[in-house]
């Protein structure tokens with residue numbers, strides 16, 4: 001049994017296999033319509049979600065299975081009931097669990113006691129499903145992954161950047177990170193780092209919100225000031241394609257003009273979450 005908490009322990013072969021299967025499913029979805037018949041996915045959410053919630057729910061339905069939404073936002077997980085008990089109980093009911101939690105350590109604890117696979121639906125540290133979907137999008141748009149130059153610009157001390165750092169080098173994508181010194185990635189990896197927005201070049205410019213779910217509201221004004229010159233506008237984008245995991249704060253980290261331009265891949269990224277979630281579910285339930 002394998003969990004998907006981060007892409008750190010996934011090999012190049014496993015990552016490419018997720019993408020290949022997603023491509024097959026996207027082409028012929030009906031062929032897979034009974035693959036998860038009588039299987040149940042439990043979806044745990046401690047934070048809001050649009051894409052992750054809908055794509056997993058619809059993926060289960062279209063694979064012939066069933067998804068249960070369980071809102072943790074007002075729950076006392078880890079307080080009134082230990083994560084250990086929660087995990088042992090829920091994993092007796094369902095075949096697989098996807099969880100969106102605040103602390104990555106909570107997810108690790110959940111997985112330690114679970115008898116079924118756990119999928120990370122986003123923590124403060126990692127968002128592997130998003131990046132797997134993004135690799136599918138890049139492959140579709142460029143016909144390859146190996147040799148593509150991707151620049152991430154903005155808040156680089158977050159889940160999206162961590163996941164890019166784990167995934168990109170494995171599939172041959174050259175990753176550059178541009179951010180304020182105070183918001184540089186906390187993990188080591190194979191990427192080049194710059195603090196100068198003028199260095200933003202490559203086939204793809206990728207950014208993310210300045211206010212991730214785990215960032216406290218009291219930090220917003222400070223971040224806005226710090227990140228202002230890292231905004232992706234038309235001039236910074238040049239001829240590159242634009243990527244964003246969404247939700248986007250329009251005219252903050254990215255301008256309307258870029259979001260709505262022909263270079264923007266954001267809605268393809270969102271759609272591909274559905275195809276990649278199916279692939280992840282099938283592979284982890286194999």
Ligand code: NVA
Nearest residue numbers: 158208212213245246
């Ligand atoms: N970094 C963002 C990603 C949202 C999908 C956040 O954690 O809020």
